[in-house]
Amino acid sequence: MNAPNPKPSRGRPAGGPKRRGKPFSWARLLIGFVAWNAALALVVVLGIALAVALSLASLPSYQELMKTPQGQSVVIRAADGTELVTVGPSYGRWLPYDEIPPEMIEAMKAVEDRRFDWHPGIDPIGIVRAARVNLAAGRTVEGASTITQQLARNLFLTSAQNYGRKGREAILALAIERKFSKEQILELYLNRVYFGGGAYGIDAASRKFYGESATNLDLPKSAIIAGLVKAPSRYAPTADPERARSRAKVVIVTMRESGVITPAEAASANVDGVQFVVDRNQGDVRYFTDWVLTQLETLTDEAVQPIEVMTSLNPRHQQAAEAAVKAQPLAGTQAAIIAMRKDGAVTAMVGGRDYATSIYNRAVVAQRQPGSSWKLFDYLVALEEGMTPTSTVVDEPIRIGNWSPRNSNGRYLGTITLRQAFALSVNTVAVRIGQRFGFESVASMARRMGITTPISNQPAMALGASEATLIEMTAAYAAIAAQGVEVRPWAIQSITTAGGDILYNREPDTPRILLAPFVASHMTDMLRAAVETGTGRAAQIGRPLAGKTGTTSSNKDGWFIGFTPELVAGVWIGRDDARAVAGLAGGQAPARVFSGFMRQALSGVAPSDLEDQVEIPAYGLEPDAEAYGITPGGELLPENQVDPGALDPSLAPDRDPGRATGASSAKPGPGSEPLTDSWLEEVTRDASAPGT
Numbered sequence: 001m002n003a004p005n006p007k008p009s010r011g012r013p014a015g016g017p018k019r020r021g022k023p024f025s026w027a028r029l030l031i032g033f034v035a036w037n038a039a040l041a042l043v044v045v046l047g048i049a050l051a052v053a054l055s056l057a058s059l060p061s062y063q064e065l066m067k068t069p070q071g072q073s074v075v076i077r078a079a080d081g082t083e084l085v086t087v088g089p090s091y092g093r094w095l096p097y098d099e100i101p102p103e104m105i106e107a108m109k110a111v112e113d114r115r116f117d118w119h120p121g122i123d124p125i126g127i128v129r130a131a132r133v134n135l136a137a138g139r140t141v142e143g144a145s146t147i148t149q150q151l152a153r154n155l156f157l158t159s160a161q162n163y164g165r166k167g168r169e170a171i172l173a174l175a176i177e178r179k180f181s182k183e184q185i186l187e188l189y190l191n192r193v194y195f196g197g198g199a200y201g202i203d204a205a206s207r208k209f210y211g212e213s214a215t216n217l218d219l220p221k222s223a224i225i226a227g228l229v230k231a232p233s234r235y236a237p238t239a240d241p242e243r244a245r246s247r248a249k250v251v252i253v254t255m256r257e258s259g260v261i262t263p264a265e266a267a268s269a270n271v272d273g274v275q276f277v278v279d280r281n282q283g284d285v286r287y288f289t290d291w292v293l294t295q296l297e298t299l300t301d302e303a304v305q306p307i308e309v310m311t312s313l314n315p316r317h318q319q320a321a322e323a324a325v326k327a328q329p330l331a332g333t334q335a336a337i338i339a340m341r342k343d344g345a346v347t348a349m350v351g352g353r354d355y356a357t358s359i360y361n362r363a364v365v366a367q368r369q370p371g372s373s374w375k376l377f378d379y380l381v382a383l384e385e386g387m388t389p390t391s392t393v394v395d396e397p398i399r400i401g402n403w404s405p406r407n408s409n410g411r412y413l414g415t416i417t418l419r420q421a422f423a424l425s426v427n428t429v430a431v432r433i434g435q436r437f438g439f440e441s442v443a444s445m446a447r448r449m450g451i452t453t454p455i456s457n458q459p460a461m462a463l464g465a466s467e468a469t470l471i472e473m474t475a476a477y478a479a480i481a482a483q484g485v486e487v488r489p490w491a492i493q494s495i496t497t498a499g500g501d502i503l504y505n506r507e508p509d510t511p512r513i514l515l516a517p518f519v520a521s522h523m524t525d526m527l528r529a530a531v532e533t534g535t536g537r538a539a540q541i542g543r544p545l546a547g548k549t550g551t552t553s554s555n556k557d558g559w560f561i562g563f564t565p566e567l568v569a570g571v572w573i574g575r576d577d578a579r580a581v582a583g584l585a586g587g588q589a590p591a592r593v594f595s596g597f598m599r600q601a602l603s604g605v606a607p608s609d610l611e612d613q614v615e616i617p618a619y620g621l622e623p624d625a626e627a628y629g630i631t632p633g634g635e636l637l638p639e640n641q642v643d644p645g646a647l648d649p650s651l652a653p654d655r656d657p658g659r660a661t662g663a664s665s666a667k668p669g670p671g672s673e674p675l676t677d678s679w680l681e682e683v684t685r686d687a688s689a690p691g692t
Helices: 026-058 063-067 102-112 124-135 147-156 163-179 181-194 203-209 219-227 240-257 263-268 286-299 316-327 373-384 418-423 427-437 437-448 459-463 471-482 517-534 587-599 658-662
Strands: 074-077 083-087 306-313 334-340 346-350 392-395 416-419 490-496 502-505 545-549 557-563 570-576
Touching: 063 181, 102 147, 102 181, 102 219, 102 240, 102 418, 147 163, 147 181, 181 203, 203 219, 219 240, 240 263, 286 306, 286 346, 286 490, 316 334, 316 346, 316 587, 334 471, 334 587, 346 392, 346 587, 373 416, 373 418, 373 427, 373 437, 373 459, 373 471, 373 517, 373 545, 373 557, 392 587, 416 418, 418 427, 418 517, 427 437, 427 459, 437 459, 471 517, 471 545, 471 570, 502 557, 517 545, 545 587, 557 587, 570 587
Parallel strands: 074 306
Antiparallel strands: 074 083, 306 490, 334 346, 334 570, 392 416, 490 502, 545 557, 557 570
């Protein structure tokens, strides 16, 4: 019997050969990958080309762009709605390319777009570099916008940070490069870009900052203007002249590295010698409004519509601050005041004697040694470690290595309370606290309280040898007034467009506890004693007050920082060249300026008591009961008749430093030398800490 034929396989002839699949091939896979990507790239290129062509067709003519300036007016108002200043756009004369100084052109290209002369509108090398830097940093720290892209953004787009805007910016830049020459692009850019202070274009900027046409710009002045584009509100000379000069030096270095100037030309570019001019019709409130303008960029992206900015400034406080500065008599000095509420709202700011002659803001920018006002941090560490105002300490000679801080009259008080040591600003006790609990702990406390400037860990730091700004020191004292809650200074309450659209509305800060309330209360107790019986008596204003003086070496800087329950204020007086000033001790001129300001600012405000939460002990049980002005019968003594020596022999008149501060009407007896807190020069003479 024949076997049945097998069933033929589906899809192939019966009995035919078996079909095999093609073997795997890496070469074929690579070819396919390249082909697909090439096709995708072609589609992208065609899409970009189409977008560029459409943009090119819609671009205005060069003459139209010359006639269409863009700018934004900003109205800054006080807390009560009073207009403080209006910063509007200003445009100088349009400068043709041939009239623009070559130094200005090369400075701008060097700092903003080194490859401007050959790229097609976008810079592939810059994009790759920026992507690598940003990827390594985990955030955007570097951009890659070319001059052409910046021009496209300034002319046609907003400053919104998103990929859609960046894509449109790139397309427009490619179109602009197709339509206009490199010279035309630079001419448009330099006549349209914003340079801060309301100035658009290099001629407006030159007239605003130097009082002359941009055709006269030399290398240093060109470098300053070129450096402003990165952050106009931050670097503009109207906001911070020293920062503008510092940025210009970076521009000079970049030009030298790019080869557009020689090392000799770079070395001879005297940026520090450039003088700025200021509109003399502007009042001292411009210190505050300039500070406000530097913050706008971080709060809103709106750069076209007119906007109104409501601030925290109190006009009465501002008038009081300006009057107090002008009333201080020390010739050749500058003065600064900043006042704030316990929520950080800045209500007054004066950054110098006269904004018209010096726009440098010493309340916010200047870093100076705070002297004994720094002792706040020493004593906060001691209180956190378990000491109290009534704990005893010893005022006696101390030596750390080859450094031996001492009191100016060579006398020591022996055993005293922590309150007395702080009130009389005893140096040896402050240093002993730092030695006992660690100078690193004091530095850490200062950081916690908001000091951001460099802090030395050397022993002299305990006496204020490190530098700080007035605004940060005042905020640290404000945290004590706020019972240990962090205080962050702020100025802007809201930002709205002229049409009423809200762009920004401040929300209260989330409270961050810096200190236990009992620590803040004990510190307030000692600050109160410093005003009532210690070095700060001249600051008294007839209502509960806490504060501290500060004086640096040879009377180079004088400070007083203090607060009532309603207001916190800090005062600094000194010379910009850091030369010594006679009569500058913190307990003298600064305390009097503080007193003059606070009396006027708080006029009509009912006084309330400080939150020191310290019970006054019965007479005879507490050796420094008179720190609160109490007589044996329980009556309050007049403010200037408190005599610590009446109850404590160690503070008898012949050894009483507090009586020799000049705050009382009594003069020191023969041979009695004043004991003030102006000891840094002797104290730091042998210190090894850098910068002390």
